Amino acid sequence: PKLNFEANVQSALTQYCAPCHIPAKGGNKRPYDNYANAKADIDEIIRRISLKPGERGFMPMRSQTRLSDSVIAVFTQWKADGLLEK
Numbered sequence: 797p798k799l800n801f802e803a804n805v806q807s808a809l810t811q812y813c814a815p816c817h818i819p820a821k822g823g824n825k826r827p828y829d830n831y832a833n834a835k836a837d838i839d840e841i842i843r844r845i846s847l848k849p850g851e852r853g854f855m856p857m858r859s860q861t862r863l864s865d866s867v868i869a870v871f872t873q874w875k876a877d878g879l880l881e882k
Contacts (some may be wrong), residue, residue: 800874801882839875
């Protein structure tokens with residue numbers, strides 16, 4: 797089955813991009829708790845989470861560890877599957 801925002805991506809964003817990008821958790825950066833923003837920024841999200849710690853723009857910023865390949869694959873597969881919402 798194809799990945800979609802509600803079932804696959806939203807939970808990854810909440811787990812790995814909070815609190816900065818999740819307003820309900822006190823974040824004040826561009827919110828990724830909604831489909832429209834995550835979809836619009838998917839290329840930048842993938843680029844930044846694919847960087848190595850210490851590289852300019854690395855995310856998640858507060859971590860010194862890169863996300864696992866399986867977590868990054870959620871984002872890349874969602875894009876490949878057509879950025880479905882549901």
